[in-house]
Amino acid sequence: MSIDLDFDLIIDNLPLLLKGAAVTLEITALSVGIGLLIGMVVGIARLSNFKAIRWLAGIYVDFIRGTPLLVQIFLVYFALPKILGMRIDPFFAAVAACSINSGAYVAEIFRSGIQSIDKGQFEASRALGLNWFQSMKFVIMPQAFKRIIPPLGNEFIAMLKDSSLVSVIGFEELTRTGQMIISRTYAVFEVWMVVAILYLIMTLCISRLVAVLEKRFNTSKR
Amino acid sequence: MSEKTMISVKHLTKKFGDVSVLKDINLEIKEKEVVCIIGPSGSGKSTILRCLNYLEEPSGGDIVIDNIKLEKGTNLNAIRKEVGMVFQRFNLFPNMTVLQNIMLAPVEVRKISKQKAEEKALALLRRVGLEHKASSYPDELSGGQQQRVAIARALAMNPEVLLFDEPTSALDPEMVKEVLDVMKALAKEGMTMVVVTHEMGFAKEVADRVMFVDGGYILEENEPEEFFSNPKNERTKSFLSKIL
Numbered sequence: 001m002s003i004d005l006d007f008d009l010i011i012d013n014l015p016l017l018l019k020g021a022a023v024t025l026e027i028t029a030l031s032v033g034i035g036l037l038i039g040m041v042v043g044i045a046r047l048s049n050f051k052a053i054r055w056l057a058g059i060y061v062d063f064i065r066g067t068p069l070l071v072q073i074f075l076v077y078f079a080l081p082k083i084l085g086m087r088i089d090p091f092f093a094a095v096a097a098c099s100i101n102s103g104a105y106v107a108e109i110f111r112s113g114i115q116s117i118d119k120g121q122f123e124a125s126r127a128l129g130l131n132w133f134q135s136m137k138f139v140i141m142p143q144a145f146k147r148i149i150p151p152l153g154n155e156f157i158a159m160l161k162d163s164s165l166v167s168v169i170g171f172e173e174l175t176r177t178g179q180m181i182i183s184r185t186y187a188v189f190e191v192w193m194v195v196a197i198l199y200l201i202m203t204l205c206i207s208r209l210v211a212v213l214e215k216r217f218n219t220s221k222r
Numbered sequence: 223m224s225e226k227t228m229i230s231v232k233h234l235t236k237k238f239g240d241v242s243v244l245k246d247i248n249l250e251i252k253e254k255e256v257v258c259i260i261g262p263s264g265s266g267k268s269t270i271l272r273c274l275n276y277l278e279e280p281s282g283g284d285i286v287i288d289n290i291k292l293e294k295g296t297n298l299n300a301i302r303k304e305v306g307m308v309f310q311r312f313n314l315f316p317n318m319t320v321l322q323n324i325m326l327a328p329v330e331v332r333k334i335s336k337q338k339a340e341e342k343a344l345a346l347l348r349r350v351g352l353e354h355k356a357s358s359y360p361d362e363l364s365g366g367q368q369q370r371v372a373i374a375r376a377l378a379m380n381p382e383v384l385l386f387d388e389p390t391s392a393l394d395p396e397m398v399k400e401v402l403d404v405m406k407a408l409a410k411e412g413m414t415m416v417v418v419t420h421e422m423g424f425a426k427e428v429a430d431r432v433m434f435v436d437g438g439y440i441l442e443e444n445e446p447e448e449f450f451s452n453p454k455n456e457r458t459k460s461f462l463s464k465i466l
Contacts, residue, residue: 120309120311123313124372127275127302127305127306128306128331128379129299129379130326134331138315139326143316146317
């Protein structure tokens with residue numbers, strides 16, 4: 001069995017695929033960015049002294065981690081419009097679903113990062129008269145953040161790959177673009193190869209970036 | 223020592239779950255007084271100290287510091303500004319330089335200018351003999367140096383009272399003296415100090431009063447000479463016989 005690769009077809013469709021890759025990167029960055037904000041708030045809420053807040057944050061994390069992202073995407077894109085009584089733009093649905101999803105995972109990263117900081121740090125800060133917020137801002141978070149860079153990098157990479165799921169609601173990111181080219185050219189092998197390689201290039205770049213960031217934080221002192 | 227009462231504690235109790243750590247603590251500390259609290263481990267002596275700045279919330283009783291009653295809901299930060307604390311394990315902030323460690327609270331809590339805070343921090347470092355370490359990070363210092371920085375950090379807030387929670391227990395023996403020397407100097411200058419310690423030599427030499435805590439009560443308190451030479455309580459006697 002031999003496979004003849006149609007290079008012309010690859011080259012002809014490469015601009016489209018690259019555009020798809022850019023869109024994938026865009027929704028991933030947006031989702032992880034928003035997820036970071038959600039995750040920071042929810043992660044801290046998970047450690048709150050108030051039971052109700054802890055409980056709510058716990059439900060959110062459990063629900064998101066306990067259900068498939070694909071189902072969450074369907075919920076946002078198909079079910080939510082029924083409640084709102086209006087159509088939701090695929091881009092908005094994609095970013096919303098991915099952000100909410102990412103937020104839960106990032107929350108757990110923040111929670112464990114904060115918990116890994118010695119309790120004496122918070123006590124020393126409070127004993128100096130700094131309030132809770134100041135203690136978090138100046139003492140706890142800078143130390144926790146350094147420790148959570150590697151797991152955050154993993155989350156970014158996982159999200160980049162999982163974002164391929166939003167192709168099912170017709171949002172034209174990299175995977176959906178591949179499907180559309182195939183439906184036109186039937187070049188299954190070439191297109192999926194190139195799609196896979198493009199994902200690989202993006203994830204490799206991110207893991208390199210995270211490694212550099214990690215190193216920078218470690219050498220530029222604590 | 224003056225006649226002004228700095229700390230007054232009445233019927234303080236503290237429970238952790240079902241365990242009563244402090245059963246009925248009563249004490250009064252005057253301005254400029256140096257009080258050492260001694261006792262076996264687990265006796266509750268550190269818990270007393272931690273209640274004094276509300277790092278532990280008391281289960282019952284009253285604490286009044288500098289005429290302000292400590293209560294949940296009162297602005298605890300206002301009291302914590304006036305009550306400095308030095309910890310057994312230093313608890314310096316590893317993400318900041320020595321200078322930044324000392325400047326943080328004066329700048330963020332007292333809202334004094336960075337320039338003034340830095341001048342003050344450098345003066346304090348000179349006082350504890352570490353001005354050459356201003357731009358070092360805590361993990362580049364020895365334990366004794368870290369504890370001296372921690373004392374400077376507490377002093378930077380101009381506290382009315384300094385609490386020491388076994389300040390030399392985590393130190394190598396040869397570093398104990400450098401920390402005790404700084405504390406002695408502070409005592410001489412009239413700082414009000416409450417020191418939980420196992421350093422009996424320090425208690426004898428520097429304290430105005432020594433308290434013996436066991437089982438959640440203050441069992442005996444006296445001036446150091448009388449306390450060490452003529453203890454009255456049986457438990458105090460047996461404790462002192464074991465450690466002296």
